[in-house]
Amino acid sequence: MTEFNKFFAPDSLALIGASNDPRKWGFRILGNIILGGYQGRVYPINPTKEEILGKKVYKSLADVPESPDLAVIVVPPPAIVDAVKDCIDKGIKAAVVITAGFAEIGERGAALQAEIVVEAKKGGLRLIGPNCFGLVSPYQKLYSQMPPVYPPAGSLALVSQSGNVGATIARRAMLLNFGISRMVSTGNEADLHTEDFMEFLGTDDKTKVILSYVEGFKNGRRFFEVAKEVTKRKPLIMIKVGETEAGASAARSHTASLSGADNVFEGICRQTGIVRVHNINELMNVGYGFLCNPLPKGRRVAITTLGGGWGVLAADACAKLGLQVVKLSEEVLKELDSFLPGWWTRNNPVDLVAGDADVQIRVIETLARYEQADSVIALGVPFPMIWRSPMPLTEDERKKKIQDVIDHYVRVFQQIKDISVRYDKPVIIAAELFFPTVFSHLEREIKCAIAANNSFCYTMPDEAAMVLRSMVRYSEYLKRAE
Amino acid sequence: MTEFNKFFAPDSLALIGASNDPRKWGFRILGNIILGGYQGRVYPINPTKEEILGKKVYKSLADVPESPDLAVIVVPPPAIVDAVKDCIDKGIKAAVVITAGFAEIGERGAALQAEIVVEAKKGGLRLIGPNCFGLVSPYQKLYSQMPPVYPPAGSLALVSQSGNVGATIARRAMLLNFGISRMVSTGNEADLHTEDFMEFLGTDDKTKVILSYVEGFKNGRRFFEVAKEVTKRKPLIMIKVGETEAGASAARSHTASLSGADNVFEGICRQTGIVRVHNINELMNVGYGFLCNPLPKGRRVAITTLGGGWGVLAADACAKLGLQVVKLSEEVLKELDSFLPGWWTRNNPVDLVAGDADVQIRVIETLARYEQADSVIALGVPFPMIWRSPMPLTEDERKKKIQDVIDHYVRVFQQIKDISVRYDKPVIIAAELFFPTVFSHLEREIKCAIAANNSFCYTMPDEAAMVLRSMVRYSEYLKRAE
Structure with a gap:
């Protein structure tokens, strides 16, 4: 496994083919490494430059004062074999070849690709690529890849x-x-x-x-x-x-x-x-x-929804995917009767007809406790009651309302997670978290806030069903494999 | 058709069951009507209130000084029959019954529902609902529905x-x-x-x-x-x-x-x-x-992509859905050879390997012109070259950059639309328009800006394939039906 530590946790790296031209990958990847905050030693290699992006440049790998753990290679195909040989001469054991133009373009490229593999094998050098976008190892703040993503x-x-x-x-x-x-x-x-x-x-x-x-x-x-x-x-x-x-x-x-x-x-x-x-x-x-989520123990699902249509879509999607929309026992129905309005439809999905968050939490808990259900799908999370007044808000009032909305969702998702953990069953949530007329941009803010607590909110009822089906398949496989 | 004009373009409406309690639909729907900017005359009906949300309230429908074109009814089920009779007495021809608790809850509700239909038929009153969220008619600025959407x-x-x-x-x-x-x-x-x-x-x-x-x-x-x-x-x-x-x-x-x-x-x-x-x-x-988009004339599709993986996903999705990923003729290949890099893969999908917007537009035009292709799928739209400098931007610089990015996309989508119109073929676009490290929030702004020109950008390659398949089905149906 040592080569993987060289790849994912290198103490130093050489960028062979560094460039000061912002259109070139030799510039952009160096930029990504720097902007990503990599703390190891970086050696850009370029025969004609002195400094790029504030980093001292080395004319050749041979000039580098140590044997770097990792080489990232972006030189064009004709220069690849020499770059690989330089790495071996320097004692490098791990290299990423970003450059394209090998087996994917036909016989000539395939021959060149075979040649670098032969060289690398001889020299004990392991290769990622060629024709790849690089590697990312965020625990090491290593972002040695082409696109600017961190x-x-x-x-x-x-x-x-x-x-x-x-x-x-x-x-x-x-x-x-x-x-x-x-x-x-x-x-x-x-x-x-x-x-x-x-x-x-x-x-x-x-x-x-x-x-x-x-x-x-x-x-x-x-x-x-x-x-x-x-x-x-x-x-x-x-x-x-x-x-x-x-x-x-x-x-x-x-x-x-x-x-x-x-x-x-x-x-x-x-x-x-x-x-x-x-x-x-x-x-x-x-x-x-x-x-x-914890793994579901079987394919029986109980659904609750704030609105009928989403519930029907989820029930259809679950059944089409082989999940069982479980019949609720008389005991569960009675428990729900005790706090739902008299005209609720006594069926699974449990339709809350736009109830409030407290009622929803009670329903989720009742369903999660039901021993005939292996998981719960919850559709919709009630919006906190914020009447959009015709009076304009001050900036402070607006900020406070926004924070109130985010806090509301963090609290509700935490309560749902607590239930999921307590009964050791998945509770998959799909809901609209955007409010075009009020705070349309909060969807991402809310999702980020709940992600910090390891919660996710799907967009659509059929997505929830699809995710649950995949988890059930894995769970069933593990049982078979035991 | 006159009843539909009463529903969708009423000059006046009565809200039967108006309320001053923000938790009740009789308040929220009135609020939606007002906030939506409805220009007709509004008559809230409530026996005990004088004024709600700045509107004069009428004790009964009989007190209203005209026969309104439309009635929106939110009173509870036991009061529904009387409300319907009041409408008929007042000469109203169109009513929306929002209230739930009818056929969907069983026999008792079904009987009540049957009763109001009998009354309405006798009195020449047409009904939407019951158990519905209302109706929206934006050309009339009529938002007489439950949720706050405009x-x-x-x-x-x-x-x-x-x-x-x-x-x-x-x-x-x-x-x-x-x-x-x-x-x-x-x-x-x-x-x-x-x-x-x-x-x-x-x-x-x-x-x-x-x-x-x-x-x-x-x-x-x-x-x-x-x-x-x-x-x-x-x-x-x-x-x-x-x-x-x-x-x-x-x-x-x-x-x-x-x-x-x-x-x-x-x-x-x-x-x-x-x-x-x-x-x-x-x-x-x-x-x-x-x-x-214009309708596709057949199921043959040419694909171009900024990155290989998306192209493969699209090709698979198209073929699974019965679209034909068409073979490019030697003539088309030669035309593409003339401006693509020497190592391009001469295949459909045409992989641009992260080319710039001008190259992409030329490829789309070449494919749209190809007589063996009925449509084009374009994956990815090149991001304008904006190097994320380590130097912080001033607020003005940032605003300008944001506007530059939006303008760039508006221009590119306009060019693509021009090609689609010129060759009378759909060009379906899927691309990522979000930039977490630069301007993560621009996705919606860009999509809104291009929507003003009737363009849309899908999020995923398989979505583009699915949409095209649906358009092809309709087009084939129209041909069969001729």
Whole structure:
């Protein structure tokens, strides 16, 4: 595992191909490393520059006064072999090759890629890439990647064969205040593969949930064995593209990946407990679901909703996905009768017809306590009563109202989390948190505030059902595998 | 059609059950009418109050000095029959019954509901509801509905059997600056049905696209005939729930609807050209697609992307949905060769590997011109080059940069729209428009700015594919129906 420490926790790094041209990756990546706040020693390499972004530049790797833990290589393809040899001469054991133009462009590129692998193997150098966007290790404040994203430290890891899918996920996590443990774009996987990183992340105590985007496998057998081990310890959620011939063709052009038959991958998921999803929204949503909730023990779900339509949509979505919208016992119905209005419909979903937050919390607790339900879906979180007065507010009044609204939601989500923890059941919440006529911009602020307490709020009822189904699948796999 | 003018363009209205208690709908709906800016005459009715929210209150409908065009009724169920009789006595022809507690709660409620229908029929009064959230008619600035949403006037109409689904859609449209033409929550449909509103909206020149959420049909035969006529003139996009027994049971509790067998509804869609969708996101996304694009002439799609992973996801999604990711001709490849870098992958999707906006526009135009492609999906819109300097910006510099970014996107989306119009083909765009490290809040501002020019930007590649598929289905239906 030592090479992974060199990658994810280097004390020093060399950037081979540093540039002072803001259009070039050799400038932007150096900028990301500096802006990200990396505390280790940084050695930009460029034969003709003295200083870039305030950093002393070295004419060659040989001039660097130590053997850096990590090399990040951005020189063009013709200069790659020499860069790799320089790394080996310097005693470097870990390098990220950002540069594109290898196996993904055809035979000539594939030959060059093979050559650097041969050199690296000879010299004991491990490679990420080529044709990748770099790596991110927020606990080390290491942001040695192409796009300007600096996610905070957290528990979600990401292994992606696509750099732009990786960047999308990093941006979305940042936006909602969910942190990343490690993130790596593996590109063409000339040396290190997806499964190598999965294996490392499986034992990495900073990582609770692993997200992955895969176009094809270089070593399917080993991938299978690694996945089987990893899922014993933590959920592994994966987009595997190339489901169709059009997608597979696009993947070949992108990272020279061979997608393989899709039904084979479906079989792998069943046998290894990988949670397969089909798009980026699902990947993120399921990741948040696992992070914020205990595992469900079965597929029986109780639903409560502030409005009828959302409840019907959720019931349909749950049933279509194989979850069981459980019948409420006479005992539970009676308990609900005791505090719901006389005309409530005595059914699951429990429709609160726009009740207030206290009533909702009581219903969630009643449903979570119900021994025939393995989980709860809660739709809608009551807006605090804030009448939009025709009188304009002063700036102070406005700020106070905004803080009141955020505090209200933090309190309600905390109460719901307490119930989830007390009964050890997931409570998946979907609600609208935006208020176009009042404070339209608060959605992100509220989501960030509740994320600090490890809560998430989905946007739509069918998303809640989809997340719960994925968690149930993983839970059922673990039971089978025992 | 006169009753629809009374509903959607009344010169005066009575609110029967007005209240001065902010927790009651009789207060909130009056507030919505006032805050929405309704210019007609408003008559709040309450036997014990003198004035509410600055409006003179009338003790009874009989005291009102004219026969109002519209009555909005919020009194409790036991007072409903009298309220309906009062309306008839006053010569009112159109009433919305907001109040719940009728057929959806069982036999007793169903009997009461039947009674008011008998009375209304006798007196020539048409009814919306009961158990509904009201109606919205932004061209008249009429917001006589329960939730505080005031969507601007636009071209999307909505007929929903669920009030909270309707409110969700209104809020989302508002948030992104897409306007609503008419919006009605039909509730239990004791008198007027979904199909009656569809028929009206089919000939309403303010309405270009009709969105609908349906739990069940009161008159399936007439619904079928109306839908068939309406789709000749404009797209009709519909969520029909009750796909499963769990969903159907929830729908019965909600609006006393009988969902019917789901395969029957699938058959209705095929025969009438209804575009069926399965959740609120799809409903909105497809609506925007029809509003912002010409119809595709077939299912062949060319894709361009700023990053490989998104391209693969889109290709897979298109192929799974039955779209054809078309092979590019040698002629098109040569044209792209002339301005793309030598190592581009000569495939569809056309991967720009983070090119700039000018290159992207040239690629989109080349693909739109290609006679073998019926539409284009464009993934990613290049971010303008704004290096995040370590130096802090002044407030003025920051404001200027923000405006520059918004202007950049408005320009790029305008260029793309011009191409779409010139070649009469849809160009569906999905891109990330948020920048957590720079200006994270601009996503909404940019989307609102481009909406003013009737452009929309989807969030994910698979959304673009789904929207295009729905448009292709409608287009193919129209060809078959000719």
